Amino acid sequence: MDEExxxxxxxxxxxxxxxxxxxxxxxAALAGASNPRFVGRVLKEDGFxxxxxxxxxxxxxxxxxxxxxxxxxxxxxxxxxxxDMNRYRWDPGxxxxxxx
DNA sequence: ATTTTGACTACTG
DNA sequence: ACAGTAGCCAAAA
Numbered sequence: 001m002d003e004e005x006x007x008x009x010x011x012x013x014x015x016x017x018x019x020x021x022x023x024x025x026x027x028a029a030l031a032g033a034s035n036p037r038f039v040g041r042v043l044k045e046d047g048f049x050x051x052x053x054x055x056x057x058x059x060x061x062x063x064x065x066x067x068x069x070x071x072x073x074x075x076x077x078x079x080x081x082x083x084d085m086n087r088y089r090w091d092p093g094x095x096x097x098x099x100x
Numbered sequence: 101a102t103t104t105t106g107a108c109t110a111c112t113g
Numbered sequence: 114a115c116a117g118t119a120g121c122c123a124a125a126a
Contacts, residue, residue: 024108035121040107045124047107055107063107104126112118 006068010040016054019075020090021083023058030092044084060085 008031016022024036033039038050040063052069054074060083062068071079076088 028108034123036108037106038108038122041123042106052107056108067107082107103122104124106122108121111120113116 004039005031005038005043006046009033009039010050011045013039013043013050013052013055014031015092016051016090017086018051018054021048021054021056021071021076022053022090023085023087026060026090027055052057054090056085060087087093 001072009027012027012031013022016027022030024039027033027039028036033042039055043050043055050083053064053070056062056067061081062071062083065081068078068083070080073082078084092098
């Protein structure tokens with residue numbers, strides 16, 4: 001894998017604001033990763049100091065349930081085991097350009 | 101070198 | 114809502 005892509009993924013995840021979430025596909029596209037699975041791999045191996053709990057599936061479900069209480073702690077209102085993507089999905093264009 | 105697996109996504113039934 | 118299938122890329126066995 002490319003170190004550059006790896007770093008871009010970490011960077012993309014790092015700039016997801018608290019109280020918002022992004023899908024793996026979003027991060028992949030934002031970071032220029034080949035595919036969403038690569039994002040998950042990076043988070044698992046090098047995401048220990050990143051807000052990986054803000055990265056959820058496109059349908060609002062999460063890969064690891066323990067991120068739900070954690071997201072709630074960041075201010076998200078999660079009625080059940082699913083996140084309201086329509087409301088909490090982070091829009092990278094609305095935040096800041098990216099760079100880097 | 102080939103196969104399996106994975107913190108994925110989308111489509112179909 | 115849930116199970117199966119396909120496409121996808123990289124690391125690990």
